[in-house]
Amino acid sequence: MYWLTLIIGLAGIAVTLALAGKRVTFLYKLAMSGQPDPERVLQVKRDPKGDVEGQLTEVLGQRKLLKWTIAGLAHFFVMWAFFLLATVYLEAGVVLLFGLDAHIPFLQSWGPIGFVQDTIAVLCLAGLITFTAIRIKNSPKKIGRKSRFKGSHTGGAWLILFMIFNVVWTMFFFRGVAWASHHLPYGDASYMSVLVGQLFEGLSKDTYEVLESIGLLLHIGVALVFLVIVVNSKHLHIFLAPLNVMFKRRPDGLGGVPAMMSDGKPLDFEEADPDEDTFGRGKIEDFTWKGYLDMATCTECGRCQSQCPAWNTGKPLSPKMVILELRDHAFAKAPYILASEEERAAFTDEQKLAMQVDKELVGEDGVIHPDVLWSCTNCGACVEQCPVDIEHIDHILDMRRFQVMIESSFPSEAGVMLKNLENKGNPWGMSEMKRLEWIEELDFEVEVIDEKMPEDTEYLFWVGCAGALEDRAKKTTKAVAELLHIAGVKFAVLGPMEACTGDPARRLGMEFVFQMLGQQNVETLNEAGVKKIVATCPHCFNTLANEYPQIGGNYEVVHHTQLLAHLVESGKLTPVTPIEENITYHDPCFLGRHNKVYKQPRDIMATVPGVKTQEMHRHKDRGFCCGAGGARMWMEERIGKRINTERVDEALETNPDTVSTACPFCLVMLGDAINEKKNSGDAPETLEVVDVSQLLIRSIKGDAEAPKEPVAAE
Known part of the structure; x- marks a missing residue:
């Protein structure tokens, strides 16, 4: 029986390795036929610590999956079963090669190992039951587009669940018989194997040998079939996920767009x-x-x-x-x-x-x-x-x-935006001299850079196209300028020397226009000797901080919420007048997910007396877009429900007095949707959308009781 078992086992392994090896070779050749990307390898060499952290948190720690608590835990147990039950296959290999009574000295007689093996297998079964329930509940046949499995190859997923189940039951069958025939050295520590083994007590020695050999071959055979299925299916991620995590881009957040x-x-x-x-x-x-x-x-x-x-x-x-x-x-x-x-x-x-x-x-x-x-x-x-x-x-x-x-x-309306960027340096095609008009509405002077940044000036205030030219966004610009003035922070602006950062062009795909605008701005900033920049627009902030280094622009860039939160914390700004309002905050995508700035805008609101904050159900890293990013601000939304309307519907569920945000694009998009809701009677006339800086200046200046201005339509 030993020789027959050995021959069948080795033959199966040889055939499986040949089939799997052929597939892996094909996949490798296909991947290597792609364009080179040397930066991926260089970053691993530059930052091996970052790779170790990525493997520990993303792969072994399952950080992202555990955010989806139930499904995440189920996957965590199944994945760790994959790792830990490899020790059972090591033991099975020893038995296959050296006989049913063979075992690994010392290790295979240590009870805790057997306990861990059986426990993770039981947890794996629990995970499989959970996956089955989730897939039945969220079947695309039942709920259509609402199912995250819509479009997935669900048949392959069910096959894999079945194969994992086969791994577990054949393990307990093989180990149960081994326990009954006194070949399982872990003793009662392998409690589940013992429980199964009790079903086989009292059989003859020859019967035990046959059953144990069958169990061994079944357990090994399932793994071999599993391997062939995995390398030919979506579950190849079992082996590729660590590689993909290793070679991912590594900014803190999504960061900028890679250069062409x-x-x-x-x-x-x-x-x-x-x-x-x-x-x-x-x-x-x-x-x-x-x-x-x-x-x-x-x-x-x-x-x-x-x-x-x-x-x-x-x-x-x-x-x-x-x-x-x-x-x-x-x-x-x-x-x-x-x-x-x-x-x-x-x-x-x-x-x-x-x-x-x-x-x-x-x-x-x-x-x-x-x-x-x-x-x-x-x-x-x-x-x-x-x-x-x-x-x-x-x-x-x-x-x-x-x-x-x-x-x-590309969409025709985006062509107008590109032409305006090329000819006027802003998406609206306005005169560059209009970039200074907001200053005239202030009761203090704002330094405008002529050639060089004044020596006593700490920050360049990057106003941005919206902040200088769009009426609603100009309120944010003036609020930030006032707050910096009150706090004693020396700042200056470029005025007509400032041009669009190029973000809309780059996100549309027109890299040439982005390069043209970016190089123009970098030349201006470098000649002026700019070192530190504060920006109110997250798109400008992201481009200046994460993309301009690609073209020679290296600056210390902060978003206005980061700077204002610091000024409040340090006592240079003190909100005093209560604002008795229920406020819900909308996370701008390019501030939140792209740059991990979630805390500071909320910190600012938390310091304003009287403010009661209520989060929307989708917030922070799961926040919902306003619909303006990716150059969509300048493209018509003709398919489906408008994204900004969907977001405002979520905001209205919190019964807010005010919707706050920290981005001029979000300000416009949410404001437009709120106006539509007001016109249809679905939102109160007093509801407005404001930047967090506007809340702060109202409290500091004692304007909290001032009547709200209606959100103007563009």
Whole structure:
């Protein structure tokens, strides 16, 4: 019986390794056919500590998944069962090679090991039951788009749950018989194995040998079949997730957009050749190896989809489906991608059709529909929630770059914005001299930089296009200027020398215009000797802090809420007049998820006497977008429910007197939605949306009882 068991076991292992090895080789070749991305490797070398922290928190600690408490705990137990039950397979290997009574000296006779093995297996079973209940409750057949599994390959998920169940029951069967035949050295510590083993007490020695051999082969066989299934399915993430976490971008938050690269080097627009260089992603071969890794790592869990503001308001964009459609297209085209020129010439038209050789990456009949591409607000909810750190936004932006710069295909209204940026340096096309008009409404002087930053001036106040030119945002600008003046903080502005940071152009995909505006601003800032900047717009803040270093602009940049919170804490600003209002705060995406600034705006409100704060059910890292990001501020929203309307509906559930925020784009978008609600009678006439700085200045100046101004329509 020993020899038969050994031969069957070794033959199964050999066949499995051959099949799995072939698949892994294919996947590696496909990934390595992608564009180079040397920065991913360099960052690991520069920051090995960061990688260790990522593996401990993201992979072993399951930080993101545990935010989804029940499902997270279930996955935590199943994942750790995968690790810990590997010791059972080590023991099974010893038994296969050396006989049923063989065991690892010392270790395999230590009771706590057996206890841990049985316990994690029981917890794994509990996790499987939980997953089953979740999938039945959230079945796409029952709840449609509301299910995060909508579009996922649910059949494969059920197969994997079944295979994990097979791993657990065959383990207990094998160990139970081993206990009954006195071959399990852990004794009563393996309590579940003992419980199962009691079912087999009193059998003959020969029967035990047969049953134990069958149990051993079943347990090993399930693992071998499991391995082949895993490398051919979405559950490849079991092995790829640690790699994807290792090579992810590592800002504290989503940070800035990576610079455009071609063949692993920054793209020089002055010398670039559209026929030779890679301008974004126009075909699947243009993606980097990290892009392919993202595609192969996707678990199809749908957490990104469930948080996406576009998907939640009836639009066709699902971040999950973008990755899956790219992955499926890559696998379909892989034989062509990996073929030699001679092999490609030999392919028939039918074969090329099956391999999707001529299928557009973006198009009406392409892999990605244009409506999908242009629905993205760059809010970052998908990246924030992804448990395996897939970078959906980077891929969407890279496809936008190709569409805008090579195909000249993008929503027509965005073209007006681009033209205004090029000609006037702001999205509205207003005169640069209008950037100073807000100063005339103040009762103190504001330093305007002529050439050099005055020596006694601490901060450059980056006003931004909205802050200088949009009426509602100008109120924030004036409030911040007054607060800095009261606190004795010396600041200056650029006035007409300031141009748009280029964020709308970059997020649209027009990298050339971003580079033009960015280099102009960096030259101005560097010549003026600017070191520290305070910005009221999170988009400007993010661009100045995280993207300008790519083009030679390195500054200490703070958001106005960070600076104001510090000034309040240090006693330089003291709110005194109570504001007896119920206020709900809306987290701007580019301040929150992109830069992890959640605390300071709330700290400011907490210091204002009388204010009662009430969080919306989606807040902080799960906050819901206002709909303006990703250059959507300048594009019409024609599909589904308006995102800003959805957000205001959430705000109204808190019964607020005021909605506060810390972004001029959010101020405009939420204000427009509130006006619509007022017109329809669904919101009180006194409801307004204000920046947190406006609340602070009202309390400091004693204007808390002043009548509220209605939110003006643009």
